[in-house]
Amino acid sequence: MSRPHQPEKSRAAPIFKQPPIPAQSNPIPSSSPAFATPAHPVRPFNVAAAPARGIILPILLPPATLRPLAFRTFTKKHSLTLTSSALQVLATFIGRHCGTGWREEGLAERVLEEVAKSWKNRNGGVIVEGEGNDLKDILRNLEGSMSGGRIVTAKELSRQNSLVLGSSQHAEVSHTRLGLRPNVLEREDSQSSLGMSTLGVEDEEDDDEIRDPRKWLRVIDAFEQPRLVYNVGKKHFDRETSKPSLLPSPSHKTQVFRNRYNLIHQRLLRNEAFQAPTFEPSKAPSLRRSASSLATAQQSYKLTPIANLLGRNGTNHMLLGLLTISPTGTLAISDLTGSIALDLTHAKPIPEDGAWFAPGMIVLVDGTYEEEDNNTVSLGGSGGVGGTIGGKFIGFFIGGPPCERRAVTLGVSGKNGDGDITAGGGFGWVDFLGVGSERAVGSKMRKLEQRLIRQPTGDDELGGRGRVIIIGEVNLDEPRTLQALKKLLGIYAAEPEEDTPMTFVLMGNFTQHAVMARGGSGGSIEYKEYFDGLASTLADYPTLLQSATFIFVPGDNDGWASSFSAGAATPLPRKGVPEMFTSRIKRAFATANAEAEKEKGKKTDGEAIWTTNPSRLSLFGPTHEIVLFRDNISGRLRRTAIRFSSSKPAEDEEEMGMSPVPEPVQEPAEMDIDTDVQAAESHVAEPAAAAESISSDLHAARKLVKTILDQGYLSPFGMATRPVLWDYTSALQLYPLPTALVLADTEAPAFCVTYEGCYVMNPGSVVAPGRRGVAKWVEYDIRNKAGKVREVLF
Incomplete structure (x- = not known):
């Protein structure tokens, strides 16, 4: 389907609480189950013959x-939809366990309420089905x-379905101020909880462990992360x-590419930009910026499936697809309907460079689509569906799909995503990491964070407990590395x-070469x-x-993967260094803890x-999500990227490699637009030519960050270039955007920039490199x- 208003060839599209339950139950079974029992039943002549209190007689x-x-x-x-099969299962369950008091005493309403909350906590989607095992498991636990x-509520619902741990509920609640404890946000707990309404919350003083x-x-292993797949029919994650x-x-x-x-x-x-306007626009869209917003004049754009190009020779279209060879x-470019040859001879990238x-x-x-003269399909497939379409698509503009802020994805209000769940779209009920969803525990976790991480006393104070020290490539076979580590650790030990x-x-990489593949001598x-030398340090x-908690992330030269890859690209995700x-x-950690207990008594x-x-x-459930990734991705991009003839060389080439890495700023210009008008939108960063003069290092950092975050994927390459494990690609997804991303790349300059609310380091x-006796690392303030x-001489 072509767009109703086609832009000129010289312009580009600018998108780039529950009521108390009565104390008594009705002792008389109903003679008409469908209409239940009267509110004031007739007193029986033989009371002893009535069923005992607490016994439920099933009804139909x-x-x-x-x-x-x-x-x-x-x-x-x-906001859930019940299917007929689910309604039948619920009616059978309520009739069996609630009996004649299902209506007057509110028993059925209570059961339905808990089932609905449990379904949401399981990320079951908007349609409640009765054929699967999810609803049956919920009713079995209930x-x-x-x-x-x-x-x-006096007894534990189930050990794996409660957010309160311990053999005695009262003993645990007395130590938990907000009803949550650090070790309860487990994967099973967050997915099968019967809701927060059954939890007791008491304002008590916290012990040292909680403070x-x-x-x-919590460190989330890539092989333990929940494997979620987007369901197009339900518009939800399964x-x-x-x-x-x-x-x-x-x-x-x-399925890997289909899910992406x-x-x-x-x-x-x-x-x-892809939502139809309520009225017709008065002028064509433009790439010009007014203040900090795109001047689109309410213009909307439509995506055309590749299969629909057949028979539409010479028409303009916008395609969304996968670049392939x-x-x-x-x-070529491919989508779920077909593939077509792509001509980018005269294409202009948006933004340029x-x-x-x-x-x-x-x-x-x-x-524009240009059809072949014979109007045939080059490869298999009838009418182009599922095959390669004849002809070619001449691209005039090419750009990445606009990124989406984390708050918009989760449907959270507030400028910084610290508000409540909005009534609109979003995936606030989805537990992406197995630590609890934003809707279930987000507000409680933010209250905990404000109370446990103390605020700075001065404007320039960045110290304190809430810091993460990120140390880049630690080559232990390089003697200067241990010297740099000693100097670095001594600063924080003081x-x-x-x-x-x-x-x-x-x-x-913990070694410069693949020692396991005989890249070294031993x-x-x-x-x-x-x-062992690192342990001594x-x-x-x-x-x-x-x-402190020390976290070690391996590289491609580390064991065991390097023993058969010889330092080449290993499949992602990859396991840690063997024990x-x-x-x-x-x-060394066990010895230090034992000495502290012996000397200090704690x-x-x-x-x-x-x-x-x-x-x-x-950290604090879904409040903070920090992705750790080690890969020389910038070098791989330079080797495989498409070169456009319309691209211009940078004007500040003389500064390449000469200027020092600039100090990071809180809100870098052209990279993160935090205006009230655009708080719920996603935008394309301005081209470097239109921006103010910046160093080449910072420009390279912004180019790398925009590429990765727009793709929403840590390895946007072909399988031959960077292999991945097909069943574990959920760990590579950057959706929703994390609060911070550590992209350790030794071939790129050290940087700290912000893009669409995501802090990338x-x-x-x-x-x-190239500087004698200088140690460099990143200090992140949560x-x-x-x-x-940060830098220091050693």
């Missing part, structure tokens, strides 16, 4: 009788907590129930113990000795080991965690959601 409850009450609870209150037709914000920190495999069927490879396309497509349809070696475009990326192309950073992140023995700073090489480091629990690449840090290498690149 027709689904049609329950439908009005179920409609009010599920549809009106919780059945164990019912007595006399009522839900008994430490590090207790609310949990993948099949067991993942390292050797899945070939159909799973197709569906995520970006639904994101675009929610963008204002066809079997003939030419560039502001992003990378490489095969494997999903892009927007605006151009600080007061209560202000020690909560987390230190050390990222690989193989695995030498590889273990490197970590860490043991010199026992205060840090006692009060047999890191035993000495864990022993127990400490500093720890070392060897996680996957990539991995995620979750690159620590570079701990030993600054409280302010900002960081800075």
